[in-house]
Amino acid sequence: MNHQETSRRKFIRSSSALAGFYILPSGLRANSPNGRLQSAHIGVGGKGSVDTAQIAAHPNTQVVALCDVDRNSLDGRGRKQKTNGKERYPGAKKFQDYREMFAAMSEKIDIVSVSTPDHTHYPATMKAIELGKHVYTQKPLTNNIAEARTLMTSARKHKVFTQMGIQNQSSIAYRTATHFIRSGLIGKISKVHVWSFKNWGYDGPPHKGEDPVPANLDWNMWLGTAPERSFVKGKYHTMDWRRYMDFGCGTLGDMGIHIFDRPFGTLDLKPPTWAKATCRATTGYGLPTKMIVDLGFKSTPRTTDNFSWTWYDGTYGPPENDGNLGVPADKKLPKQGAIFVGEGGSMLLGHINGPLFFPGSVYDKLKKPDIPKKVNHYSNWIDSILAGKGEPTARFDYAAPLTESVLLGVIASRYPGKKIEWNTAEGKVTNIKEANKYVAFQNTRNF
Ligand SMILES: NC(=O)c1ccc[n+]([C@@H]2O[C@H](COP(=O)([O-])OP(=O)(O)OC[C@H]3O[C@@H](n4cnc5c(N)ncnc54)[C@H](O)[C@@H]3O)[C@@H](O)[C@H]2O)c1
Numbered sequence: 001m002n003h004q005e006t007s008r009r010k011f012i013r014s015s016s017a018l019a020g021f022y023i024l025p026s027g028l029r030a031n032s033p034n035g036r037l038q039s040a041h042i043g044v045g046g047k048g049s050v051d052t053a054q055i056a057a058h059p060n061t062q063v064v065a066l067c068d069v070d071r072n073s074l075d076g077r078g079r080k081q082k083t084n085g086k087e088r089y090p091g092a093k094k095f096q097d098y099r100e101m102f103a104a105m106s107e108k109i110d111i112v113s114v115s116t117p118d119h120t121h122y123p124a125t126m127k128a129i130e131l132g133k134h135v136y137t138q139k140p141l142t143n144n145i146a147e148a149r150t151l152m153t154s155a156r157k158h159k160v161f162t163q164m165g166i167q168n169q170s171s172i173a174y175r176t177a178t179h180f181i182r183s184g185l186i187g188k189i190s191k192v193h194v195w196s197f198k199n200w201g202y203d204g205p206p207h208k209g210e211d212p213v214p215a216n217l218d219w220n221m222w223l224g225t226a227p228e229r230s231f232v233k234g235k236y237h238t239m240d241w242r243r244y245m246d247f248g249c250g251t252l253g254d255m256g257i258h259i260f261d262r263p264f265g266t267l268d269l270k271p272p273t274w275a276k277a278t279c280r281a282t283t284g285y286g287l288p289t290k291m292i293v294d295l296g297f298k299s300t301p302r303t304t305d306n307f308s309w310t311w312y313d314g315t316y317g318p319p320e321n322d323g324n325l326g327v328p329a330d331k332k333l334p335k336q337g338a339i340f341v342g343e344g345g346s347m348l349l350g351h352i353n354g355p356l357f358f359p360g361s362v363y364d365k366l367k368k369p370d371i372p373k374k375v376n377h378y379s380n381w382i383d384s385i386l387a388g389k390g391e392p393t394a395r396f397d398y399a400a401p402l403t404e405s406v407l408l409g410v411i412a413s414r415y416p417g418k419k420i421e422w423n424t425a426e427g428k429v430t431n432i433k434e435a436n437k438y439v440a441f442q443n444t445r446n447f
Helices: 003-015 047-056 098-108 118-130 145-158 172-182 219-223 250-266 360-365 377-387 396-412 433-438
Strands: 037-042 061-067 093-095 111-114 134-137 162-164 189-196 274-278 291-296 303-313 336-342 345-350 355-358 419-423
Touching (some): 047 061, 047 111, 118 134, 162 377, 162 396, 250 336, 396 419
Parallel strands (some): 037 111, 111 134
Antiparallel strands (some): 189 336, 274 419, 291 303, 336 345, 345 355
16 A cells, blocks of 8 residues: 555645645645544444544544444443543534434544444445545454455555554564564464453344334444344343354454464464364354364464464363463463464463463573563554554454454354365355355345
8 A cells, every 4th residue: 555645645636625624744634623633433332432532542633423323322321431421522423323424524534433343344444435534443354254355455445544453462462472473482383272261152042022122222223234133132232242143253253353363463374275163053143152263374484384273262262271282281371362382382372461481491592572662553543644654553454364364263163063165365165155155245134
């Protein structure tokens, strides 16, 4: 992506209509007269509350629009909002439909965050990209591979700066882990074990019945591109949607995307060429409450030729440490994390913890470790936009292949025990043709 060229073009395009606009050092136009990037936030009740606050905390931003299908979230009474209804962003315009928000004030918006349930990441993010907005989208990028690939290519085409919300990637712990692996401290990596104890699955039958939709909720907008479904109180909205195939991606999509990130990025991996899941038979409705997924990644200069990768979740995670995982059998594994097994030792990276090395002699090779600095994941994106250059670390060029890796595991969970062969160049399952319907776009309601 040639951002400098984009900046120049935007500068030329905007210079005829300069009055009232502020030109940033990069040549980008900020819509606010004071030069701040004007932000709009879609999905503000859960993680979106944090995303909005973090973006608002940057000195060169200003919140101008909030959008949420739930009036309670819009008014500061959402799941994670501690404002008790107090207006946190006075002056920000409020909407329940992001399409109406863009129609009403697109010209005033520079940057957008999307923190809705996974199935809405694609339509909301796509709309923002097509309007030339820079976008911060929560993880996983989408709950469908075709959508992730399209967001990546569209972001390139529209030359917008993007970031996916895997904020741990910017932590000192994760950056240090990458630094040590890349410095060759434990040699090439032959095996990755990744796990989470969490259970974002559901093994039962479809929820029955229908409850009245609360007056504060626009259920049609909540469903968006997902198939028609009755509103059932306490299910789906809020948070619970993660358990169901039409909306989320289970524990693999929820925690796996964070935990895959460090080995995937550090080892320069591309999406896998096959995936195989060990789990219950599919119900076509909920994700399995526990599963093991083996993924076949092509080796890279940072891995051995026989490189392999296994994910464990629910009660399968952490894996039983019998001493064959690369760390001593008496080492209690954290509830979520990763082990990198190298030619010259292993690294245990607990989720949100710093790296530990085995055997102890690995530490003898650590002379003055050069620990990387913490990066603010949101500023990493905002500062790139302001400068008109730079590459946010979880930009869609990185986030889409990472998401694809996780989603292949989700597709494999529909065919337990079978190896799903994946043609990365064509984006197709080659051995089970019908599986490609789970790769394709979902928009059965013609939303
Ligand atoms: N990066 C992290 O650490 C982290 C942590 C938690 C959640 N997340 C991600 O954040 C996203 C939201 O998760 P959550 O736990 O906050 O879910 P949630 O259900 O608690 O909150 C979602 C919010 O989006 C609103 N919403 C739903 N559909 C919408 C639509 N079409 N338009 C506008 N608003 C809509 C809901 O009303 C609600 O306020 C997910 O993608 C999740 O994976 C990331």
